[in-house]
Structures are given as structure tokens and as C-alpha cells.
Amino acid sequence: MSETVQQHSTTALIENRPPSAAALFLDRVKATPDGEAYRYPVPAEGGGPDQWRSLTWAQAAARVSAVAAGLMALGVRPEERVAIASNTRLEWILADFGVLCAGAATTTIYPSTNADESAYILTDSASRVLIAENAEQLAKVRAHRSEMPELAHVVVMDTAGIDTAGIDAAGADKEDEGWVLSLEELERRGAEHLEKNPDCVEETVAGLRPNQLATLIYTSGTTGRPKGVRLAHDSWTYEARAIEVSGLINSEDVQYLWLPLAHVFGKVLLAAQVGVGHVTAVDGRIDKIIENLPVVQPTFMCAVPRIFEKVYNGVASKAREGGGAKYKIFKWAAEVAREYGRVTQENRRRTGKPSAPFGLAAKHAIADKLVYAKLRAAFGGNLRACACGASALAPEIGYFFAGAGIHILEGYGLTETSAASFIGPGESYRTGTVGKPFQGTEVRIAEDGEILLRGPGIMQGYHGLPEKTAEVLEPDGWLHTGDIGELSEDGFLRITDRKKDLIKTSGGKYVAPAEVEGQFKAICPFVSNVLVHGAGRNYCTALVALDEPSITAWAKENGVTASGYAQIVASPQVHELIDGYVRRLNTDLQRWQTIKKFALLPRDLDVAHGELTPSLKLKRPVVEKEYAGLIEEMYVGSRED
Template sequence: MSESEQAMANRPPSVAHLFLERVEATPDRKAYGYPVPSAGEGPDDWRSYTWAEAGTRVFAIAAGLMDLGVRPEERVAIASSTRVDWVLTDLGIMCAGAATTTVYPQTNEDETAFILADSGSRVLVAENAEQLAKVRERRAELPELKHVVVIEGDDAVAAEGDPEGWVLSLAELAERGARFLEEKPDAVRDTVSALRPDQLATLIYTSGTTGRPKGVRLRQDTWSYMGCGIEQIDMMLPEDTQYLWLPLAHVFGKVLLAGHIKVGHVLAVDGRVDKIIENLPVVSPTIMCGVPRIFERVYNGVAAKAKAGGAVKHRIFTWAADVAKEYAKVSQDTRRRTGRASVPPALATKHRIADKLVYAKIRAAFGDNMIGCVSGSAALTPELGYFFTGAGVPILEGYGLTESAAASFVNRRDANRVGTVGKALPGLEVRIAEDGEVLLRGPGIMDGYHGREDLTAEVLTEDGWFHTGDIGELSDDGYLTITDRKKDLFKTSVGKYVAPTEIEGRFKVICPLASSMLVIGAGRKFCSALIALDEPALMAWAKENDVPGDYAEVIADKRTVAMVDGYIEQLNASLQRWQSVKSFRLLPRELDIEHGELTPSLKLKRPVVEGEYQHLIDEMYPTT
């Protein structure tokens, strides 16, 4: 057994164990950075916790929960945006031996109540008055919910009808915990020591594209396995500064917390998406994780800015983008064949020129220290991957599901292969079924869906193989390529199979104004598409081209339709005849989470969009 295999086999039973080990090993090192918004218009003040300071806070929260009567494996929910308080509360829950139930802050009142009731959560940690209000009116439906702890203390205000002590602030909880520890100083350490690998640690409700969400049961051992696996593949390094803005209610964000604790690097936490561009130069991270939509917006934003700068700047950017892609492709190909990345001298010269003109500015926007990014949650278009790699900000694509604790596969820093999702984490087994479906087995796989043995049996075999629902191919040297969701593949009426997400991804790279695309064609003679455009990019284009009106008016203008039609022609030139988009309609607004068209992780809810815009689909397929 190798040293790395031995380390994985001897991993601690829980991430709480990993946390205690980390605090003891590097107490004075910086652990977390977090912003404190300024009172005026000035920049935010960034502050930090050392590991020792974080440990004190986590122990107080854990002990406070114990004082409220929370016991091992009982559920404590968190409904909050991404912030350092979320991280410390989650660790407090796990150090109390309890299990975290994650709730997106955007989740509506009805679904929040469903998740809290279905999980049997005894405590809710709510970010503010808005999250508190969601459960206050539904309290009668939540008899097991004994307390609501509010992070923003000024919002922890009891209302008429609230039971005594039902609402308290996070600060008050920590104060209770400190008093509890004065009487029982070993309570938290004893609880952590007693944790078993098979105990419930987390319930993450999949937002799903249809129906009620399902609670995915993840064990204590799942997170220690993920933390150790991330360390083994050098996904993060001790000297890194990682910028974390991803929603922590999502498994992608959650798994990064386990990796951070095991590796011990600095984690800068701020979930305000509108602050990313402002924060990057301040934080100056070496690594950041994101979803494809963020990288698409960066690329389209740079392209649009170049175009607005005039014909010369646009030609320079287009040339530089082509050079970046060629440089990355040639480098990757030579590394695969010879073990060493290299390019011809002429291409190297063009790349140096393009770097000075274009790539250096892109890296500066990322904070100048960015070694690379990790992309997950949805497929990244290879052309985008080649562009950013060639520009010096490689995007390491990974793959996983909530049911597999997110980090099942990921590309390595020194062996990135664009177009794939990388190699499996150590200890994970993978095989491809006869129909192409990816099957997984290992410590990161869920125990099942909470209270739904029927649904569990549909995806999890008795011998532990999880059916992912994704179609993929595995190379001889272990790189996985995901081609589509099994349920999203459709067959046209002429018998041809179409993978819609591949087409949609290509279009979003070709069209800098694209926000979302939904390809339709199941049982039809040809493929069509519903297209939503990015509002800021569209309005900038409209101003440049003298197209008057608001978003809806610009969308309806014939010049806008003609512009998009030009990009559709470019798309079709890269597709097989049966894949080509013969007709399209522009949507009157962008798709979003609030209208239920996107999941909180920005996945398209196809049935919802198709149902909402059925009249436009009917226009593209007239019956006569």
C-alpha cells in the first residue's frame, strides 16, 4: 500500500476530527478572511480568523447547540447566503455531533417549510429577518423546530406569539455555549471523539428540475474522505488563498470546506456575486471555484468590451482568443504524446505578443495571482476551457453530484485535459454501463434519500453502485468525458439522437450575448431553440446599433433577431445536419431562479421553461 493510499485508509472518521487536528497543528495561521461592509461608499474592510480563533468560535456554537438540547445526528438547518458565519456554524453543528440541513436563502416559504419538516430539523440558523419570517408563519407545521438562531443579531427579535426563547441571535447562542463549556470544558471534544464514520453529517436537498427536492444523506466519513482526497491530488495547496463565493447550500461549495480544513490554506469567504469583480484584486486569490456561467460571462464581457473599443481592438481580441485556444490545444496534445508540453516557435511568439496585448489584462482582473480555477456543477464548453488555459488562467473541470458529495472527478493542476472532467478521486470506483451511463462506488456516495427508500432503490444498487444518470466515456488512462444527461438526450422523429447540452454550450461561446439556450426536438422533424440574451450585453449592443426600447422591445426588434440568426448560422456550421437549429425564438426576459426556471446552482429546469413558453414552441412547429 502506497503512502497516499495508507493516508486515505487511515483517515479520521469525521471532518470534525480533521478540524480539531487542524486547529492544533496550525493555531496561529490565518484560516478565514471575510468582509465587513463599510458604512459609506468606501471599500469593505477585510478581517480574518486564525485557526485558533475559529476553533474558539466553533466550540462555542457547538456547546450552545448542546445547551439547547441538540443531540448527535439531530438536524440543524442553515438558511443563509455564503458568509464566514455559515462556515463556522456548520462546523459547530458537526462538532456537536449533529447534522447540517442546507437551505438556499432564495428558497421560498413553502419549500423551506417542506425541507425543515421533511428533515425533522430541531434548530434553524437563519441569516436575517427575511429568513426568520419564512418559518414564523409556518411554525404550526413545524412542531420539531424548537429554536431559530439569527445570524444578524439586530434581526433576532421575538414577535407576539413566539414561544419564550424560540428566537435568539448567533451571538447569544455562542454566549450560552461559552457558559456551558465553563461547566463542561470537555463536552465538545468528547462528542467529537465519540463520532462514528457512519453517522449522518449532512442533509443536502437537491433542488431538482422537477417535483419536490430530495434529501441526500451524507455521512461523517464522506467529508473526511473528501478532505483527504482533495489534499492527495493537490487540488488545493497549503500556500493557496482560495476565494469562495459559491452557495454553501450546494454540495460543490460544501465539499470545498472539507478540503480547506484538511489542507489548511486561507479561505476568503464572500457570497455576494455582485462583489466578485471588486473583491478579486483585493483578495488576490491563487485559486477560485465556480460554475460555467461565471466563466461564460467573463469571456463574453471581455469580448463585448473589445468590440465596443472599435474594429481594431475587436480584431486583436479575436486573434488573441484564437491564439490562446491553439496554444492550449497544441500544449495539451504534446503533453499527452511526449509527457512535456511544448509548442512550435512561431506559435510561442504569437502567444507572447497576445499575452502583452490581451491575456495580462484578463489575469489582472482575476487578481494577478490566479494559478487556476475549478469549474463544476455543469458542463464547461471545451472552447472556453482552451481559451482560459491559453490565457494563463487554466480552468480545471470537475464532476460530481450531490449524491456523490461533488468532487468525484477533477483535473489535476499538472495534468489538465480540457474537454474532460479529469480523473477519479483516490478510492472511487467507476465503470461505464452498457448504455453509456456512468456508475460510481466509494466512500463519497450517499447512504440514500432521506425517508425515500423507493427513490434510493432506483439509483443505488445493493452492492453500492450509484447510477449517476449521466452518459460518459472513460479513456484508457482514466480521464472521464461526460457527453450528456441520460434523461436530456432525445431522438428526433427521423430517428437521430441529439445531445442538447452540447449544442447549447457551443452557442453560448459563439454568441457573446447569450444567457441561456434550450434546444428542443424530441419526436420532432427538426431541432429548434428558445434563447434568452444577457440583458447588460444586449442593451450595450442595442445602444451601439441604435435599437431603441427596453429589454423586451429590443428582443422583439427585427435587427436583434437578425443578429442572433447570424450566430445560429455559425452554430449550425459546426453541427451535423440533424443537430442543426432550424428555428428559434427569443425569450422576453432572462431565465432566473426567482421564476423557477433555474436551480440555485444555475441548472436549467427544462420542463418548467418548456411549459412556460409552450406557445413559442408551438409557433416553431405549426400543425398545418
């Protein structure tokens, strides 16, 4: 009886949600005005560690209202677009909610986006204002200003090197005057506007409706121009409530947020926080993560798989540097962790209790004192769980962290679904699956294995591209995700690959490259990125990029005299090392999946060269085109079936 009542109440909570993301924010402020909302770092005077400061919800709301009113004073009207080009920081969040409370829609731009593509996004979205982080972001739009007649103003967060009257330090034309202003100036104008119109923000928010545009996120894509995904206010209020009723986070939590807020994964975390009301410590500087975690001591954080892979490789490398005995202990502890993770998850699934046999439990207790406790301390010591998404996490990596007491809840979603559609259900999560759908999201598997989704989180469509929209969004609301997957009898989803990424060999066998790549990452502590190739070929090959710190340390320990990364990976010793891991990988694969040949790349893949998306997903066509010569060399003399 109580379970039925709970089901009904949570359904009502999702269905009777606020009419807009802006209303959701104002409701949070009214509910807990004096509660801590955000923590943010401030550089210490004279150097030293950063000092962390806080904002209450009421203090945050005061700045958000000033930004909203300032945008109104600049002439921004409901559903017009205001772009943000900045790294993750407190001001990004305040600007975003300011845009929403002005009734406008946020266009997100990665700070790493080049000038040409930034101009395209600003033009395609018809953005009226750009809120830019600094002089670097301003310079990008200055170079293309003539192409963006609708861009009326640029608001700059950090004004170092910029004359905020509109003339940069280098001395731009006088006609620029007034086009550029600081965020501080925008908030000052907003305060003046509020003095004359004290109810303007509340009245604007009250007029917003669920189907109005809230966010325009451009997918990075692998080829061609990015597409703008239109997400309505209703999508964000749904995500906030669905995450709230999932029970995965609570108002006492402390989140560490570093993910790019231009990405839908980062953006959904803002909505979730407002819905639940917990604290978020925000700092997008990736090089500060290791330093920040012990200071922030988060109870949960979200990340992409590459972060966990780098942590694992880093721990393995550090153990190896400590000498043979230390490395032997680490390898033993890693195997114990994986076995413990598997066994406890399976026993929880079967009996409801995460038990382990006495012998394994005893080994785990020893390994915990020697290895796992130190690993948990590096994450701040209070971490209850991590959510992981954007791409597949290798199960062996997941089991390692599970056994070490760092629980990674894998999730699944797309930009087109407002990020979160599935998540591992708390303590009952299963490594290798992305959990169950959020309440209110429907899922079905098509005959060809494609995952189809329907629910309030689904996009309105691609901005200005009705034909592209029709290709993926059916009239009855079902979205074709382009991912292949399978559902267990009790509703857990496992993603097997991208539909377009499946390889069909010349022998007619299908290979899921991401699955093979994930297995290789789990067994080889030196790999950074790997791409499996074999479409239309009679065997599979791989392009392998190694983790520079790890392989450099190994080379030094093993007397490899090569100088620099490129020479190290070209050495016969390193080729032999990686060949051993490839042979080990092949023992667990079907014959047609095995890697017959591989090539080590002269540098790692990265975002700057366009080989990875900003969320660190592999751009297969880009990599295959760039290294076509290496790929062809691996098939020279082969006989096609």
C-alpha cells in the same frame, strides 16, 4: 520504487482518515492553531471599500466550540438536524462546524428557497434548530411555524429588525418569546455551558463514528419535492483526504470562496480546506466578485460555468465598446488563445511538454501583452487554477481561458457523491473532460453509456425514501449517476449528456442538447442561456435568452431604437444578428443536430422564476412548459416523419 512507495502512502492516508468531519476540524486546529484560517469582509465605517479581517484556526475553533456547546445547551443531540439558511459568509462556516462538533447533522437550505419549500425541508428533515441569516429568513419560518412542531429554536445571525428575546419589530405574539435568539446569544450560552462542562465538545466529537449522519442536502430537482441526500461523516473525511493527496492545492494557497454553501460543491470546499490547512477568503456576494478578486488575490477559486461565460461575454462586450479596432484585436486574441490552448494541451498529452510552434508562440506573446495579462490581473494576478463543476463548460470557453493563462480544471460529481469524484489532474488537465477519478473512487460505464460510481463519497441514500434510493443505488454500492459519458484509454472521463435529457428525434436520431448548447455559447458572445428542443420532432429548435448588458450595448452601437430588453430582442436587427451565429453553429453539426428555427425569449432565465437551479443549471421541463407556445410556433406547418 519511489512511485510505488508514494502510491502506498497516499492510499494509507485516505484509508486511515479521522472518524468524523468534526475530528478532522479539531485535528487541523491542533496542527496549526496560529495559522490563518479565514478572511472575511467588514464594511468600512463611513463607506468606502470593505475591510478584510482574519481568524486563526484557534480563534475559529473558539467560536465553533461556543456554537457547539450552545446547541447542546438548547438540547440538540447527536445526529439530530440543525438547519442553516444563509448566504455564504464566515458565520455559515462556523455554524456548520459547530453543528458537527455538537454531534448533530447540518441541513442546508438555500437563502433563495421560498417559504413553502423551506418549511417542507425543515419538516422532512425534522430539524430541531434553524440558524437563519436575517429577518427575511426568519419571516419564512414564522409563516409556517405551526407546521413544524419539532423546530424548537431559530438562531439569527443578523438581528436587525428583530427583538432577539423572540419578538420581532412588528410585535409577534408573546408565545414566541425564547423561540428566537441571536447567534451572539447562542455563543454566550455555549460559553456558559463550557464553563460547567469544559470537555463536552471533545467528548462528543470522540464519540462520533464514520457512518453517522453529518449533512442532509436537499437536491433542487426539476419537478416535485426535493429529496434529502444523506451524507455521512466518512464521506467528508474521504473527500478532504482525496483532494489533499491529489496535490491540486497546498497549505500555502489562498482560496476565494463565494459559491453557495447550501450546495454540495461549496460544502466540499470546506472539508478540503480543513484537510489541507490553506487560507479561505469568504464572501458570497456575487456582485462583489470583481471588486474582491484584486484585493484577495487568490491562488485558486472554484466556480460554475456560467461565471466563466459571463466573464468572457463581458470582456468581449468591453472590447466592442472600445471601437472596431479594439474589438478586432480581441477577436484575434481570442482565436489565438483557443488555438494555443488546444495545441499545448495536445502536445503535453503526446510528449509531456506544453509546446507550441514558433509562429503560434509569437502571436500568443503579442496577444498576452494586449489582452491576456489584463484578464489575469482582473482575477487578482496570482490565480494558478480554477476548478469548475456543477454543469458542462463549453470547450471553446475552456480553451480560451487556457490560452489566456487561466487554467480551468473541470470536475465532476453529484450531491449523491459528496460533490467531488473527478477533477482535471493539474497541469495535465484536458479541456472537454472532467479528468480522472479521485483515489478511492471506482467508475464503470454501463452498456447504455451511463456512468456508475462507487466509493466512500457515495451517499447513504435519500432521507426517508427507500424506494427512491433503490432506484439509483445498487446493493453492492454502485450509484447510477444518470449521466452519459465515455472513458479514454488513460482514464479521462468525458460527459456527453444527462441520460434523461438525450433527445430522440422522430427520425430516430439521438441528439445531446447540452453539447449543442455548449457549442453555441462558445461562438455567440451575446447568449446567456439556451435550450435545444426536438424530442419526437423532425428537427431541432432552440429557445435563446440573451445577456442583457451585452445585447443592450450592441443595440446602442448599431442604432437599434427599441427601448428596454424585451423590445431589443424583438427587433429584426437582433434576430438577424443571432441568426448569423445559429447558421455558423449549424456548419459544425450533423444534419439531424442542426437548429432549424429559434426563438428569442423576452427575458433571461433565472432562479427566481424557477427556470434555473441555485447552481445555475437549466431546469428543462420548467422552461419547456413555460414557453410551450413559442416551441409549438416553431413547429407549425412542419411535417412529422
